[in-house]
Every structure is written in C-alpha cells, then in structure tokens.
Amino acid sequence: MLLPCFNEEVTIGKVVRDFRAALPDAVVYVYDNNSTDRTAQIAREAGAVVRREPRQGKGNVIRAMFEDIDADVYVMADGDDTYPADAAPAMVAKVLEGYDMVIGDRLSSTYFQENKRPFHNFGNRLVRGSINHLFGAHVTDIMTGYRAFSFTFVKTYPVLSRGFEVETEMTIHSLNNNLRLYETPIRYRDRPAGSVSKLDTVGDGIRVMGTIFRMIREYKPLPFFGGLGLLVGLIGLALCGMVTAEFVGTGMVARFPTLIGAIMLVIVGLLLVSTGIILDVIAKNDRKAFLVEANTISYMRRGRR
Known part of the structure; x- marks a missing residue:
C-alpha cells in the first residue's frame, strides 16, 4: 500500500488505519514529501512504514516508491481521505486476475457532487475527452490517484513527470502500450474540514495539458x-x-x-x-x-x- 503525502496530518492517521483494516496482509508505506507538519509522526504511530522523499512533487515520490518497493500487487492512494479503503481488496483481486492497472473511477459516482472546485471538474472532462479521442479509448477517469498495479507495470513504467500530472502520464503510457486496464467505480468524497488541497488549479492544469501535448508528440x-x-x-x-x-x-x-x-x-x-x-x-x-x-x-x- 503506497501513500504519497505532503502536509496531511489531519487525515493521514485515519487513512493508514483504514487501509490496514481493508488490507490486513499488506504493508502500508507512507512517503513523506518534505512535510512541515506532523504527517510522518502520525503515520508512524498509526502503523505505517514511513520513508522520506526530498525531491518535491508527486511524480518524484511515485518514482521513488516504484524504485524502492518490490511486491506482487501495489495499491496507491492519496493521504487526504478522499478515497474509500474498502474498495482496495477488489482492486487487488483484479490485478491478480491479470490486469496491469486498475483505475479507481471517481467520475462515474460521486466526484462531480463532492468536488467543490468547478475548474477541476472542467479540467477532468477536457483531459478525458482529449486522450480518449486521440487513442480511441473509453477511459472514464484519467486523473484519479487511486490505482492498483502489477509488478511488471511498476518496474517497466518510466516516471517522467515531477508533479500531479503523473496520473495523466500513467494513463497515456498504458493506452499507448495496449496494457490491460480495468476501471472500477469508487465513492469519492471531498476533503474533510481542516484539510487543504495542494493542487494549483491553473498551474497544475497547465502542466497536465503540457504533459498531454508532450506525450502526444512522442507517442502519436x-x-x-x-x-x-x-x-x-x-x-x-x-x-x-x-x-x-x-x-x-x-x-x-x-x-x-x-x-x-x-x-x-x-x-x-x-x-x-x-x-x-x-x-x-x-x-x-x-x-x-x-x-x-x-x-x-x-x-x-x-x-x-
């Protein structure tokens, strides 16, 4: 179980406990990305293995996690308590069936009701339409952070992005190489009170669109x-x-x-x-x-x- 985190002291304890209960045989790794609060301490007290990644950015954290850890199945989520831990066993089962990547699909359930940031909703629709049109695909949630992976996917996926655009990069990489994808709807919930999003709607949106542009140029x-x-x-x-x-x-x-x-x-x-x-x-x-x-x-x- 992989949890990249940056200043998530409000939620990380609950997230670790929830995933330890949902996946009792799994090791929960929290990768602290230069947090200035008590994220690492709370995660350790909740039973997680805490490691530190000094290079700032979610893409850098995922690169470190994929390099460091060997496992039969990897489940990745965010530390903000927006993803339901009880969906993880079904996602693991799909990877064990032979899928390369299982996507936790927020957009088919509660995302547009729970997410209070209209530009994020618009961005999700724009990215989804662009990528599906180019690759002739039907992926519903391109940018979700809740995913499960096979060992082969993790060890062959080149993480090039440094920030939040890494999820888009994962999806394009999978479609380009005709990997086995499976989407399962999950019940997304917005951040609880006191938890602050690290996303920069404009800045991260520009980086995501730049990633799409770059990968279209390279893959198509x-x-x-x-x-x-x-x-x-x-x-x-x-x-x-x-x-x-x-x-x-x-x-x-x-x-x-x-x-x-x-x-x-x-x-x-x-x-x-x-x-x-x-x-x-x-x-x-x-x-x-x-x-x-x-x-x-x-x-x-x-x-x-």
Missing part, C-alpha cells in the same frame, strides 16, 4: 507532425494558387515574396510529414522494445517463485 508523432504539416502545406498551396491565378490572368508574377513564402510553406509541410513518418516508425519500435522488456521481467519474476 504521425498525427501530430502529419496534421501540422498538412495544414502548413495547404496554406502554402493556397498561396501558390493565388499567385498562379494572377499569372494566368495577367501573364505576370507581381508578388514574388508571396510566391517564395508559399513554396517555403509547402517544403516545410513536406518536411513535417516526413518527420512524422520517421518518428512513427521509431515509436512503434519503442513499443516493441517495451513489450520485450515487460515479457522478460514477467518471465524472470515467475522464475523466482
């Missing part, structure tokens, strides 16, 4: 560069057509700068399309390499048992 280079190249090339062709129509009517090319610029736009468009094709081949090879690595880790894991 042909639509990204090909679409951009097609747009630029069509603008160039349209300008060429205007100059050509003038030449047919007058027998003169009066706008040489426009003609030169149009030809340059067509060339840039072709280069962007070519770049997209090359990067698409590289991305497919990366997916093949990921599958080989995942299969190798699974084989080695079975051999140790």
Whole structure:
C-alpha cells in the first residue's frame, strides 16, 4: 500500500488505519514529501512504514516508491481521505486476475457532487475527452490517484513527470502500450474540514495539458507532425494558387515574396510529414522494445517463485 503525502496530518492517521483494516496482509508505506507538519509522526504511530522523499512533487515520490518497493500487487492512494479503503481488496483481486492497472473511477459516482472546485471538474472532462479521442479509448477517469498495479507495470513504467500530472502520464503510457486496464467505480468524497488541497488549479492544469501535448508528440508523432504539416502545406498551396491565378490572368508574377513564402510553406509541410513518418516508425519500435522488456521481467519474476 503506497501513500504519497505532503502536509496531511489531519487525515493521514485515519487513512493508514483504514487501509490496514481493508488490507490486513499488506504493508502500508507512507512517503513523506518534505512535510512541515506532523504527517510522518502520525503515520508512524498509526502503523505505517514511513520513508522520506526530498525531491518535491508527486511524480518524484511515485518514482521513488516504484524504485524502492518490490511486491506482487501495489495499491496507491492519496493521504487526504478522499478515497474509500474498502474498495482496495477488489482492486487487488483484479490485478491478480491479470490486469496491469486498475483505475479507481471517481467520475462515474460521486466526484462531480463532492468536488467543490468547478475548474477541476472542467479540467477532468477536457483531459478525458482529449486522450480518449486521440487513442480511441473509453477511459472514464484519467486523473484519479487511486490505482492498483502489477509488478511488471511498476518496474517497466518510466516516471517522467515531477508533479500531479503523473496520473495523466500513467494513463497515456498504458493506452499507448495496449496494457490491460480495468476501471472500477469508487465513492469519492471531498476533503474533510481542516484539510487543504495542494493542487494549483491553473498551474497544475497547465502542466497536465503540457504533459498531454508532450506525450502526444512522442507517442502519436504521425498525427501530430502529419496534421501540422498538412495544414502548413495547404496554406502554402493556397498561396501558390493565388499567385498562379494572377499569372494566368495577367501573364505576370507581381508578388514574388508571396510566391517564395508559399513554396517555403509547402517544403516545410513536406518536411513535417516526413518527420512524422520517421518518428512513427521509431515509436512503434519503442513499443516493441517495451513489450520485450515487460515479457522478460514477467518471465524472470515467475522464475523466482
């Protein structure tokens, strides 16, 4: 059981006790991310194994947890008491059935009623629509922090993000590599009185959208560069057509700068399309390499048992 925490003294004791009761055979790890309150002390008194991660940011904490801990199944939640611990056994069972990642789906149940931050609700819908459209998927909750993972997923997932955008990165990584995902609805509840959210609606929203932009560029280079190249090339062709129509009517090319610029736009468009094709081949090879690595880790894991 993995709980990344930053200044959660109001809720962390209850969260640790709830998950210890729901998963009595699990070890509860609390990773304290430079808290200035009594988070670490309260978690330790509640029975958790407390470790410290000095690099600030949720992505950095998750990177450390995934590097440090070996387990058959990992369950991750937040320390703010917004996720129900009683959903954890069913999520663990799904991972043991063979799923790579189980997503605790807040949006199908109580999230939009409990969450009092309208911009967060809008952001969730925007991110969900963008990613599902690009990958042809039907994931309901892209950004939930309540997830369960297999050993193979944890050891092959490259955590690149530093902050709260890491959940979006996880989902895109899973969709891109065609991993086995399962969503289970959970009853989300808003933070209790006295507990303060660490999310910066505007700042973290910009970082999430930047992560989506970056990962689309890396994982879907042909639509990204090909679409951009097609747009630029069509603008160039349209300008060429205007100059050509003038030449047919007058027998003169009066706008040489426009003609030169149009030809340059067509060339840039072709280069962007070519770049997209090359990067698409590289991305497919990366997916093949990921599958080989995942299969190798699974084989080695079975051999140790």
